[in-house]
Amino acid sequence: MEQKEKLLEIKDLRVYFEIAPSRMAKAVDGVSFHLNRGETVALVGESGSGKSVTSLSIMKLLSIPPGKIVSGSIELEGKDLLRLSEKEMRKVRGDDIAMIFQEPMTSLDPVFKIGDQIMESIIHHQRISKKEAKERALELLKLVGIANPEKVIKEYPHQLSGGMRQRVMIAIAMSNNPKVLIADEPTTALDVTVQSQILKLMLKMQDTFNSSILLITHDMGVVAETADRVLVMYAGQIVEEAEVKEVFLNPQHPYTKALLKTMPSLENNVRRLLSIPGNVPPSHQFPKGCRFADRCEFAMDICRDSAPELESVSEGHHVRCYIPFKKGGEAVDKEQRSVTKSF
């Protein structure tokens, strides 16, 4: 993972939805990040933060209208996906970038057999015979840990459990050795024991194919165990970006800190959980200042007047907040520590 080669780079992506004439919901509002080869990046945020819209934009799967990519670029190995025609894009999907969705129940076609669904994606992208495709399908199913692939390829999705279906989805996603795998809440619908199996499988597949993973999740435990780097999204923007350890051990943005403390965890034994008061501002009327200011316990006047930019605090650690820059970092840190202790 040392060779840091940018595989996918997203620059200033803005995706708006027209919810009423001349009223725009800014689902994704100026998001920039990149994915190195072989790296796992977690995109974290609550519902409505724009993380799924970001991933759908990368795949160009957004319905336009009502969605609209207002600005930005999505470059895969230097090629801007937003400029590709639908026909060219279809080659990219599955071949270069594959996606696993949250709902293993609905993302497989109920009227086709598992085998046919895997073979379809292989035949679409590779020039091989049906027989070879079938062999490849069996191989893939074995690879994702399905014990009796010969039986499973003849079955329909409803005959499989949620965990099995997600394994099949992973098999389909990996069928053409994609460079990037986008996993949108891949384990949210699964039970914990199955979740840990699926996460391990994803990491194993990543090793096998040397692909990059963009993991979209709201579960910080999953992030800690799988990701190399973390992007925290709030109200359509990235508010913090850092290496995984840095995010957990030295979070800078008040939202990240709060997010880490709101989780009921197995380790701490507090009677009351910290909760973030209020709700995410609606995406059609963001305040002009910091979007988190109304829920932030450290909010200052400047936070409500002007919006902070994403700035670097240390190597590879970026934060969209005035606090680490405005006052002496040390002083603020102490002050915050005493505040957080009181919870």
Place this chain on the structure above:
Amino acid sequence: MTKNKEVLLKVSKLKTYFPVKTNKFGKKPVLKAVDDISLFVYKGETLGIVGESGSGKSTLGRTILKLVEPTEGEIIFEGEPIQEQKGSKLQQTRNQMQMIFQDPFGSLNPRMRIEKIIEEPIKMHTNLSKIERKARVRELIGKVGLSEEALKKFPHEFSGGQRQRIGIARALAINPKFIIADEPVSALDVSIQSQVLNLMMDLQDEFRLTYLFISHDLSVIKHISDRIAVMYLGRIVEMGTKDALYENPLHPYTKALLSAIPVVNFEKKREEIEITGELPSPVDPPIGCAFHTRCPFAMDRCRHERPQLKNRNEAQQVACFLYEDSEVNKESSILEV
């Protein structure tokens, strides 16, 4: 909270079977959703029921409320068996027990204003006058942390967390003693989850409520419960106080469940008990211990004989042969290392 050990609810040998469509001549398979469960709930405590999907935890909750008819067994609420109750007697008992549902979107009537939603149970089950009812509704909405303006709105105008608060207000409307909360925070974002959990704990203190809290999320269960029962395929495999269960899980399934939770810990790699495969079908559950098909410690005995839930120490009960006699005990302690 469990100091004062007064039993509010006692369930013994409860079975809830559902008939499944007959596939072969004559043979009528049944789905054993709840398969011989006995438990106590003490007054003022929170008993957490944890298990994976398909373990029967929701059916257990529904059976206790008699929303589903039990096939066999006793449900004793405040000393009175309720499984035989009917009509107005059952209604009286039910007024003491309320339910909070998982889906804050599906459990509120979209065409009723919040005021009416909360008022409805009061109107149905008490003799309060209209003015008294309105006052009660206003009091309740304040208790769950919403403003009185909310009363004039419709459910779609609220976020998931706010709707869950409304669901809680409705459940509290007629002063129940016992609340069954079926995955009440599973559909909510983490930051909202904690608000609702805090609210539920505050209300418990204020009204001395007893909760049966059903969830698949071990962290949430740990946070809110005093005692916890772990369910697997319609059976309780382990039950104990929160501290005992999390510090010293006994049943291999509990261990596997706890070790599967992703945790934020960069220093020490946790020991992991991996279980393979998935939950077998409750229509034809394995003979013997239900977990033996996935258990790394399964012995011959587990395949024939069903282990009973037995006291292991003051704080824990477990249904596992590993803890049956001392000889096996030594073996198992080696396995644990």
